[in-house]
Amino acid sequence: MKFRRRGFTLIELLVVIAIIAVLIALLLPAVQAAREAARRSQCVNNLKQIGLALHNYFSSNEVTPPAGTNSTGSFQNQGPLVRMLPGLEQQAAYNAYNFMMGDYGGGMNGGYGPVANVTVMSMKVASFQCPSDGNVANAGNVGSGTTPAVPTGYPMGTNNYAICNGPQRQLPFYQSYTQGIAWYLGGNAQVGVKVSLASITDGTSNTAAFSEWVKGHSGRYSSTTAPNQRTNIPGITYYSSVSALGAGATIQGEAAACQNATTIYWDYRGEYWSAGYAGRGGAYGHVNLPNQKACSGQGTSGNLNGYDTAITASSFHSGGVNVVFADGSVKFIKDSVNLLTWVALGTKAGGEVIDAGSY
Numbered sequence: 389m390k391f392r393r394r395g396f397t398l399i400e401l402l403v404v405i406a407i408i409a410v411l412i413a414l415l416l417p418a419v420q421a422a423r424e425a426a427r428r429s430q431c432v433n434n435l436k437q438i439g440l441a442l443h444n445y446f447s448s449n450e451v452t453p454p455a456g457t458n459s460t461g462s463f464q465n466q467g468p469l470v471r472m473l474p475g476l477e478q479q480a481a482y483n484a485y486n487f488m489m490g491d492y493g494g495g496m497n498g499g500y501g502p503v504a505n506v507t508v509m510s511m512k513v514a515s516f517q518c519p520s521d522g523n524v525a526n527a528g529n530v531g532s533g534t535t536p537a538v539p540t541g542y543p544m545g546t547n548n549y550a551i552c553n554g555p556q557r558q559l560p561f562y563q564s565y566t567q568g569i570a571w572y573l574g575g576n577a578q579v580g581v582k583v584s585l586a587s588i589t590d591g592t593s594n595t596a597a598f599s600e601w602v603k604g605h606s607g608r609y610s611s612t613t614a615p616n617q618r619t620n621i622p623g624i625t626y627y628s629s630v631s632a633l634g635a636g637a638t639i640q641g642e643a644a645a646c647q648n649a650t651t652i653y654w655d656y657r658g659e660y661w662s663a664g665y666a667g668r669g670g671a672y673g674h675v676n677l678p679n680q681k682a683c684s685g686q687g688t689s690g691n692l693n694g695y696d697t698a699i700t701a702s703s704f705h706s707g708g709v710n711v712v713f714a715d716g717s718v719k720f721i722k723d724s725v726n727l728l729t730w731v732a733l734g735t736k737a738g739g740e741v742i743d744a745g746s747y
Contacts, residue, residue, distance in 0.1 A: 424520065424705075424706075428710075431548075431710055434515045434516070434517075434518065434549065435598060435600070435710055435718045436712065436718055438469075438472070438515070438598050439597065439598070439712040439713075441474075441475030441476045442472065442598070442712075443475075443716055444475035445472055445475060450584055450585075451582040451583055452468070452551075452569045452582075452583045452597075453471040453472055454471070454571055454573045454664075455467065455468050455551050455570035455571065455664055455666075455670050456572055456663075456664020456670045465664045466487065466662055466663070467660075467662055467663050467664040467665075467668075467669045468570075468670070469513075469549075469661055469662065469669065470482070470485060476513070478513065481508050481511060484507060485508045486504045489504035489505060505662070508662065509544055509545060509660065510543060512545050512546075513545060516545070516546075516547040516548065516549055516661050517547065518548040518600055518703065520703065520704040520705055521548055521704055523602075523623070524547075524548055524658065526603075526606070544659060544661075545661045545662065546659060546661060547603075547658050547660075547661030547669055548600045548601060548603060548658060548703075549598050549599070549600055550599065550658075550669070550671055550672040550699070551568075551569065551570045551670065551672070552568035552595075552598065552599065552671065552672065552734055553567065553568050553672060554569075554673065554674055554734045554735055554736070555567075555568075555673065555675055555734050555735060556568075556675070567735065568595070568673075568674065568735060569595065569596075569597055569714060569736050570583075570670075570671045571583045572664075587736060587737060588714055588736045588737065589736070589737040590732075590735060590737055590738060590740065593713055593714075593715045593717060594713070594732070594733065595713060595733070595734075595735070596674070596711050596734050597711075597714045598712045599672055599709055599710065599712070599721075600702070600703045600710055601623075601657055601658060601672055601682075601699065601701060601702045601703075602623045602657070602658075603659070604624065604625075604659060605655045607654070608655065609624050609655045621655070622702065622704075623655050623657050623658070623702075624652050624653075624655040625654050625667060625683060625684055625697075625699065626650070626652055626682070626683050627649055627651045628645050628646045628683035628684065628698065639727065639728070639731055640727065642675055642698065643676050643680075643727060645683075646675070646680070646682075646683035653684050654684075656668065657699065666699055667684075667699040671699070673698050673699055673700060674733065674734025674735075675698040675700065676698055676700040677723060677725065677727060677730055678700060678701045678702065678709040678722075679701075679703065679708070679709065679723050680700055680723075681700075682697075682699045682700050682702070684697050684698070707722055707723055708721050708722040708723050708725075709721055711733070714736075719747075
């Protein structure tokens with residue numbers, strides 16, 4: 389006796405497809421979460437490497453690496469990551485870098501620094517880039533070929549990690565707080581003061597050393613971009629309504645002024661991992677909470693050369709940022725951290741008492 393083989397009916401096939409679709413919909417967020425967990429783990433590992441390199445620099449020089457310069461025309465305006473290259477298994481790159489030719493822009497040997505150091509400056513260093521920031525893999529600033537400029541065809545290497553500048557946006561520093569571990573070559577009584585381990589009196593486990601920021605977009609979003617095309621774009625910097633800080637200035641007031649700012653200035657953050665300028669490749673600050681707006685002051689003092697900025701920590705990790713502390717430990721700091729706690733973590737000798745449960 390023969391039996392006719394019976395296949396699936398159309399309804400049964402549709403039910404199976406629907407079940408598969410539901411399973412995919414349920415699994416996709418879990419897969420995405422697993423991928424982000426892996427990326428976040430790599431970011432933590434990057435910061436651990438930077439923390440180890442910082443301590444290697446400590447061991448060799450007894451101070452933290454300078455974050456840049458405050459002297460006009462200085463040759464020594466490379467950022468701290470350049471000086472830490474040997475501790476990051478980049479000795480050859482460090483040896484190839486000409487420290488007498490500067491790192492970027494005019495005033496440094498006629499602006500020929502990028503020409504002399506373009507091979508190193510255009511390097512893509514994986515440990516300087518957080519894999520959660522898809523934009524960081526894109527090229528950094530590309531020059532026009534004129535002098536001073538980045539040579540044509542050599543886009544600069546980018547970065548997601550910056551040294552802690554403390555709760556300051558302008559020199560002189562806030563009078564009521566002591567700055568972070570960043571210090572600057574040359575200048576006056578408030579710069580050129582080297583930071584040793586002994587000077588971190590708040591304790592190395594309570595003092596932020598490096599954190600992350602979201603890379604900018606190479607000038608795509610600027611003050612001339614239509615407002616409806618630049619809303620809530622990560623990696624941009626606003627003009628702050630405060631152009632200078634006097635004795636009566638407060639962290640709370642400056643943070644509020646920045647968050648109320650609506651005029652976009654620029655979006656070149658992280659465009660030069662080798663540069664010492666705040667926001668370009670150098671320091672970040674603890675004026676604004678993690679993942680809030682970053683700002684620069686308006687007026688004649690307004691610039692992004694490290695003297696009038698409030699570039700805060702930021703990331704694509706949900707809920708906060710990774711920070712490596714001066715003892716080499718990496719901690720995840722939530723966006724909801726209290727402002728004064730965040731300020732205290734940014735100072736090296738503020739004398740604040742910090743409860744570990746507060747962040």
